[in-house]
Amino acid sequence: MTDLIAVPTNRREAITRLAAELRPGMTVALSTHVNADGDGCGSQAAFARLLGQIGVRAIVVNPTPWPEMFRWLLADDVEERSAEGAAVLATVDRLVVLDISDVKRLGGLASTVRGLPQEALVIDHHLPGEEPPGTILVSDTSACATGELVFDLAQVLGLTITTPIAQALYTALVTDTGGFRFGNTSPRCLMVAAALLQAGVNPEQMYARIYGSVPLGRVKLLRDALETLETDLAHGIAWVSIADGLLEAHGATSEDLDGIVEHPRSIAGVRLALLFRELPTGQVKISFRSMAGVNVHALAAQFGGGGHARASGALVGGSLIDVRERVLTAARRGLETGALADGRT
Numbered sequence: 001m002t003d004l005i006a007v008p009t010n011r012r013e014a015i016t017r018l019a020a021e022l023r024p025g026m027t028v029a030l031s032t033h034v035n036a037d038g039d040g041c042g043s044q045a046a047f048a049r050l051l052g053q054i055g056v057r058a059i060v061v062n063p064t065p066w067p068e069m070f071r072w073l074l075a076d077d078v079e080e081r082s083a084e085g086a087a088v089l090a091t092v093d094r095l096v097v098l099d100i101s102d103v104k105r106l107g108g109l110a111s112t113v114r115g116l117p118q119e120a121l122v123i124d125h126h127l128p129g130e131e132p133p134g135t136i137l138v139s140d141t142s143a144c145a146t147g148e149l150v151f152d153l154a155q156v157l158g159l160t161i162t163t164p165i166a167q168a169l170y171t172a173l174v175t176d177t178g179g180f181r182f183g184n185t186s187p188r189c190l191m192v193a194a195a196l197l198q199a200g201v202n203p204e205q206m207y208a209r210i211y212g213s214v215p216l217g218r219v220k221l222l223r224d225a226l227e228t229l230e231t232d233l234a235h236g237i238a239w240v241s242i243a244d245g246l247l248e249a250h251g252a253t254s255e256d257l258d259g260i261v262e263h264p265r266s267i268a269g270v271r272l273a274l275l276f277r278e279l280p281t282g283q284v285k286i287s288f289r290s291m292a293g294v295n296v297h298a299l300a301a302q303f304g305g306g307g308h309a310r311a312s313g314a315l316v317g318g319s320l321i322d323v324r325e326r327v328l329t330a331a332r333r334g335l336e337t338g339a340l341a342d343g344r345t
């Protein structure tokens with residue numbers, strides 16, 4: 001069997017180039033996308049601690065607040081100052097952007113990042129976006145999660161995967177693979193997960209922290225979301241809609257939406273599942289998910305979004321009804337013509 005845990009040469013070279021930009025004594029900011037998920041947060045919490053091992057101070061600055069469900073990842077040794085926003089970026093030596101391939105995903109930080117004197121360093125596993133946040137990249141779409149690339153960075157630089165770092169990276173892997181079920185669950189992903197268990201991760205404890213201690217409002221949100229379920233089984237499409245104000249009504253936050261779209265996707269015969277979330281800004285956030293054979297990246301890209309072949313997102317201006325109609329029309333057309341078939345991006 002090939003040595004799956006060895007870092008592929010292309011990644012090793014990219015990591016060496018990126019690491020050459022980081023020197024002891026520096027202070028760097030770490031930013032991930034709006035509404036950070038388990039991969040964004042886990043990669044940041046792990047990378048911040050790894051940087052500490054090479055004498056670099058890391059400050060996490062995200063465009064939206066650190067999710068409560070992942071607060072434990074920060075413990076008391078990761079500095080998180082998202083509340084201060086772009087002001088922090090002006091005080092650091094360098095910015096590292098994680099889990100983002102398009103600068104737009106930095107939301108309210110994007111314009112500041114575009115104007116930084118030095119280009120951001122990027123660690124990411126998404127398909128290329130329209131406007132990459134930087135040019136010194138560790139980017140590989142074959143990585144199951146950005147956390148896999150942070151694991152590789154630790155290996156290449158000879159750093160120690162302590163138990164808190166292993167827990168953060170495991171969180172990244174387990175959430176981005178839907179609990180090691182999605183198509184990105186590669187043999188290497190499972191080898192890295194095994195190495196993280198060896199480094200002290202207790203999978204049952206991780207399950208309890210990530211999936212077994214959600215607020216009641218999250219389950220009520222799921223109940224109400226499923227109430228909106230609609231289907232077009234002739235095309236193999238199913239979707240749910242979240243009206244503006246529903247999250248607030250349940251004391252829920254964006255992170256509580258994570259996973260809801262898996263329910264429409266789970267229906268027999270469904271190839272394409274969508275979640276439409278109406279925002280108070282007059283925009284609609286869309287989550288696209290697909291089954292094997294359907295490339296939702298191609299559909300999300302038509303609406304200015306991106307992500308992966310089976311999981312993408314987009315932010316579109318307009319009312320919930322209008323945006324939903326436009327997207328469904330494009331989805332039906334794409335499925336009928338074969339434009340969303342794998343390999344036809």
Ligand code: AMP
Nearest residue numbers: 287288305306307308311312313314315
């Ligand atoms: P989500 O539906 O928000 O869980 O996102 C699914 C995937 O698409 C994730 O990998 C996101 O990073 C990516 N994504 C979400 N929204 C956008 C967007 N507006 N532009 C580009 N990529 C996105």
